[in-house]
Amino acid sequence: MKIYTRTGDKGQTRIIGNDVLYKSAPRINSYGTIDELNSLVGVVIANLSDETSILKDELEEIQQLLFDCGTDLAISPTDKKHEFIFKADNGSVDWLEKKIDEYTEKTPKIQKFILPGGSKTAANLHMARTVTRRAEREIVGLMQEEPINDFVLKFVNRLSDYFFAAARYSNVLDGVEDIQYRNSRPVFR
Amino acid sequence: MKIYTRTGDKGQTRIIGNDVLYKSAPRINSYGTIDELNSLVGVVIANLSDETSILKDELEEIQQLLFDCGTDLAISPTDKKHEFIFKADNGSVDWLEKKIDEYTEKTPKIQKFILPGGSKTAANLHMARTVTRRAEREIVGLMQEEPINDFVLKFVNRLSDYFFAAARYSNVLDGVEDIQYRNSRPVFR
Amino acid sequence: MKIYTRTGDKGQTRIIGNDVLYKSAPRINSYGTIDELNSLVGVVIANLSDETSILKDELEEIQQLLFDCGTDLAISPTDKKHEFIFKADNGSVDWLEKKIDEYTEKTPKIQKFILPGGSKTAANLHMARTVTRRAEREIVGLMQEEPINDFVLKFVNRLSDYFFAAARYSNVLDGVEDIQYRNSRPVFR
Ligand code: B12
Ligand code: B12
Ligand code: B12
Ligand SMILES: C[C@H]1O[C@@H](n2cnc3c(N)ncnc32)[C@H](O)[C@@H]1O
Ligand SMILES: C[C@H]1O[C@@H](n2cnc3c(N)ncnc32)[C@H](O)[C@@H]1O
Ligand SMILES: C[C@H]1O[C@@H](n2cnc3c(N)ncnc32)[C@H](O)[C@@H]1O
Ligand SMILES: [Mg+2]
Ligand SMILES: [Mg+2]
Ligand SMILES: [Mg+2]
Numbered sequence: 001m002k003i004y005t006r007t008g009d010k011g012q013t014r015i016i017g018n019d020v021l022y023k024s025a026p027r028i029n030s031y032g033t034i035d036e037l038n039s040l041v042g043v044v045i046a047n048l049s050d051e052t053s054i055l056k057d058e059l060e061e062i063q064q065l066l067f068d069c070g071t072d073l074a075i076s077p078t079d080k081k082h083e084f085i086f087k088a089d090n091g092s093v094d095w096l097e098k099k100i101d102e103y104t105e106k107t108p109k110i111q112k113f114i115l116p117g118g119s120k121t122a123a124n125l126h127m128a129r130t131v132t133r134r135a136e137r138e139i140v141g142l143m144q145e146e147p148i149n150d151f152v153l154k155f156v157n158r159l160s161d162y163f164f165a166a167a168r169y170s171n172v173l174d175g176v177e178d179i180q181y182r183n184s185r186p187v188f189r
Numbered sequence: 190m191k192i193y194t195r196t197g198d199k200g201q202t203r204i205i206g207n208d209v210l211y212k213s214a215p216r217i218n219s220y221g222t223i224d225e226l227n228s229l230v231g232v233v234i235a236n237l238s239d240e241t242s243i244l245k246d247e248l249e250e251i252q253q254l255l256f257d258c259g260t261d262l263a264i265s266p267t268d269k270k271h272e273f274i275f276k277a278d279n280g281s282v283d284w285l286e287k288k289i290d291e292y293t294e295k296t297p298k299i300q301k302f303i304l305p306g307g308s309k310t311a312a313n314l315h316m317a318r319t320v321t322r323r324a325e326r327e328i329v330g331l332m333q334e335e336p337i338n339d340f341v342l343k344f345v346n347r348l349s350d351y352f353f354a355a356a357r358y359s360n361v362l363d364g365v366e367d368i369q370y371r372n373s374r375p376v377f378r
Numbered sequence: 379m380k381i382y383t384r385t386g387d388k389g390q391t392r393i394i395g396n397d398v399l400y401k402s403a404p405r406i407n408s409y410g411t412i413d414e415l416n417s418l419v420g421v422v423i424a425n426l427s428d429e430t431s432i433l434k435d436e437l438e439e440i441q442q443l444l445f446d447c448g449t450d451l452a453i454s455p456t457d458k459k460h461e462f463i464f465k466a467d468n469g470s471v472d473w474l475e476k477k478i479d480e481y482t483e484k485t486p487k488i489q490k491f492i493l494p495g496g497s498k499t500a501a502n503l504h505m506a507r508t509v510t511r512r513a514e515r516e517i518v519g520l521m522q523e524e525p526i527n528d529f530v531l532k533f534v535n536r537l538s539d540y541f542f543a544a545a546r547y548s549n550v551l552d553g554v555e556d557i558q559y560r561n562s563r564p565v566f567r
Contacts, residue, residue, distance in 0.1 A: 001482065001487065001566055003482065003539050003566070004475060004536055004539040008535050009532045009535050010528075010531070011517075011518040011521055011531060022518055022522065023514055023515045023518040024516070024518040024519035029515055032508065032512060033512070035494070035511070036505070036509065036511075038493070038494050038508075039495070039501065039505045039507065039508045041495070042494045042495025042496070042500075042501040043495070043498075043501040043502060045501070046495060046496065046497060046500075046501040047498065060493065060557070063494075064560055064561075067493070067561065068561060085561060097193060100191075100193060104192065109190065113256065115227070115252045115253070115256070116224070116228040116231045116252075117231025117234055118235065120232075120236065122231075123228065123234070123235040123236075126231055126232075127225070127229060127232055129228065130221065130227075133224070133225075134221060134222070136212055137213050138213070140211055140212040140213040143200055144211065144213065153198065153199070153200060154198045157197050157198050158193055161193040181253065181256045183256065183260070183274060184256070189190065286382060289380075289382060290380070293380070293381065298379065302445065304416070304441045304445070305413070305416050305420045306419070306420025306421070306423055306424060306441070307424065308424060309424045309425065311420075312417065312420040312423070312425075315417035315420055316414070316418060316420075319414035319416075319417045320414065322414075323410060323411070326406060326407055327402070328389075330402035333402065339388075342387065343387045346382075346386050346387050350381050353381060354381065368438070370442065370445045372442075372445065372446060372463060377379055377381070378379065
């Protein structure tokens with residue numbers, strides 16, 4: 001097997017359903033960024049501390065789910081015989097919300113913004129949070145041109161809140177205190 | 190407190206001043222990238238070596254200032270009662286310039302471009318340098334559509350030069366030599 | 379020498395050949411992202427394990443070549459006296475293809491997509507893979523507005539496949555098994 005097929009050397013590429021697009025198209029951008037985020041989650045996992053290694057399984061599950069998101073974003077809207085694999089009732093958003101509630105509970109209450117950082121794991125999770133939000137912005141860009149699977153957008157929105165909660169929880173596990181943004185209003189209610 | 194409010198599940202979000210924008214808007218992009226950069230500075234801090242840990246306080250100060258930048262970028266231009274918090278005379282650009290001068294002095298002179306890398310801290314600071322420049326490009330994109338706080342742009346421009354100087358200084362501290370770009374002209378004068 | 383010249387404080391900057399562009403221009407974006415990728419390769423190198431340190435020299439060579447790509451992207455198409463330095467017959471794509479073949483051979487065959495991650499080096503190389511693809515998307519964006527050096531695009535396309543092969547090979551070297559994407563079709567042939 002050769003992974004390089006040379007077919008993309010002139011700037012175009014295929015999506016699922018056989019349309020050929022420029023690589024700069026919003027659709028390619030959106031699942032390309034999901035792939036980048038997925039790789040970043042790989043980096044988070046590879047650098048977990050002993051204390052935060054309990055997050056490993058769920059982060060790997062998130063990698064699987066991100067691949068599902070990517071698949072749905074890679075499907076041509078004209079490919080009628082293809083179904084989205086990420087279903088509104090697949091439970092993944094509920095699953096994230098439960099984790100968020102659990103970690104928020106285990107973390108000191110805050111009213112002000114906190115500096116993104118702390119332990120290595122926490123800092124990496126804040127990176128994942130912000131790259132998730134970059135992916136979200138690009139999906140929204142795509143959505144304004146073509147129909148997408150709305151549920152992917154909902155999942156990605158919740159995922160960035162999960163990463164926030166998990167970052168704060170990691171600081172608790174690693175014994176590091178969050179630092180407040182000094183000019184913050186009391187924004188969390 | 191629940192951090193997920195579900196209000197953004199359809200792709201729109203609020204800024205300061207109550208306008209509602211698509212998440213793909215240049216304004217959201219600009220402070221979203223500042224947030225990503227801020228998280229990356231968190232990663233730099235979390236991975237400082239013993240030798241480079243003297244940079245910790247100033248990097249944390251930079252995180253605070255990036256939050257100020259983000260706030261100003263998040264303010265609707267139509268929100269008349271809101272003032273920018275990042276003032277032209279707040280001394281932050283001068284502060285960066287002094288650091289740049291100091292670190293440049295403590296670093297071997299160069300005429301040619303150097304490969305971005307070296308010690309872990311230096312490599313991470315080069316990442317921060319280039320993500321700062323990405324944020325700068327997006328702020329410039331926003332500026333072409335709507336008025337912004339010019340001083341944020343000036344700060345961000347200088348910040349990327351600070352990260353260059355700090356990266357080179359970290360290599361000195363960590364005892365690593367910069368490698369030159371072999372095809373470089375003598376570009377630094 | 380002062381690296382800060384303050385000339386870019388208002389959002390514009392010079393390229394090779396003396397044109398002045400907004401920093402948000404596709405051209406600036408394209409070599410800015412190559413610079414970001416180059417820095418990420420610096421991070422990969424700074425974090426190689428003992429087992430994967432045999433990749434150091436070739437990754438440094440890739441940094442040199444990325445600088446060449448950046449130079450060609452920074453040249454104004456109106457600068458007639460300037461020649462591209464990245465030539466179609468410079469052997470760099472063949473060099474990458476040989477490495478890809480070698481690493482693919484040394485890696486278990488796969489039919490399904492794998493989760494991007496594994497050892498630290500492998501995870502970092504997957505990040506490099508996806509940022510290479512982001513750079514590629516931006517070069518394709520530029521190409522639709524202005525002529526570019528086609529060979530840069532070909533090199534960047536192959537480079538992302540190199541990073542995929544090198545990531546998988548690093549997992550072999552570090553003794554980590556790739557995890558399959560559970561909903562994957564047999565996509566590799
Ligand atoms: C989407 C995609 C990606 C996405 C993955 C999706 C996601 N979830 O995010 C991303 C961007 C991550 C990706 C990455 C890569 N990819 Co990719 N990817 C694709 C793509 C476009 C679709 C793959 C897919 O999901 N197929 C799913 C099924 C549904 O599609 P299908 O097999 O065509 O099936 C259709 C029909 O054939 C039919 N059908 C299918 N099965 C059957 C069975 C029967 C009985 C019948 C009747 C019909 C039928 O129904 C389907 C309906 O449309 C293919 C190209 C292509 N168009 O196939 C490349 C492709 C698989 N990728 C490729 C490569 C090289 C890569 C990368 C290595 C690139 C890189 N350097 O980063 C990485 C590897 C990533 C990893 N971690 O393993 C190559 C593989 C080359 C090879 N040697 O085989 C391909 C073939 C593209 C190419 N020509 O170069 N990729
Ligand atoms: C900008 C912003 C951000 C920016 C931060 C700004 C920056 N510097 O870069 C970024 C992008 C980083 C961010 C990130 C996050 N954010 Co945010 N963010 C906001 C936003 C839009 C504004 C916050 C702010 O700065 N307010 C400052 C003050 C000036 O605004 P204000 O309180 O509305 O005040 C105005 C008036 O009320 C009045 N006023 C204020 N006080 C007073 C007092 C008196 C007496 C009077 C008369 C008037 C008055 O004057 C002001 C003038 O406009 C709010 C939503 C919103 N519109 O408020 C969400 C919000 C605070 N964020 C939220 C969330 C969840 C987050 C994240 C967790 C998201 C994530 N998953 O990443 C992270 C956390 C980051 C962290 N490190 O802690 C939620 C919090 C939900 C909750 N439970 O309360 C909010 C409410 C948005 C939402 N509805 O979902 N955010
Ligand atoms: C492209 C570029 C980059 C690219 C590098 C290219 C790449 N491969 O990716 C990137 C984006 C990476 C970059 C980064 C940085 N850069 Co820069 N970069 C430039 C730029 C635009 C061109 C440099 C170049 O390659 N010149 C190559 C030669 C071909 O150009 P030239 O010297 O002008 O030569 C022309 C003519 O003069 C003539 N010529 C040249 N030599 C001769 C000889 C003879 C005899 C004759 C007749 C004619 C002749 O022919 C050429 C044809 O056009 C210059 C600004 C400029 N326009 O020169 C800034 C510049 C060199 N960069 C600068 C800076 C500060 C940086 C950064 C520190 C910024 C940062 N904070 O990140 C980093 C450092 C990166 C590093 N790792 O070292 C500053 C240096 C300031 C100083 N003190 O000298 C400059 C001068 C811009 C500025 N005014 O601020 N940069
Ligand atoms: C917390 C605040 O962050 C902003 N916001 C919401 N979604 C995104 C995103 N994907 N990227 C950047 N900023 C976002 C909104 O202004 C929100 O109120
Ligand atoms: C050093 C060189 O980098 C380019 N340059 C200046 N600002 C940016 C930015 N934000 N992003 C990418 N490239 C930039 C200009 O061409 C400058 O001359
Ligand atoms: C493997 C699949 O990835 C997609 N693809 C090809 N090039 C890029 C890129 N630069 N960025 C994101 N996705 C890309 C195509 O759909 C290809 O078939
Ligand atoms: Mg949200
Ligand atoms: Mg600059
Ligand atoms: Mg390719």
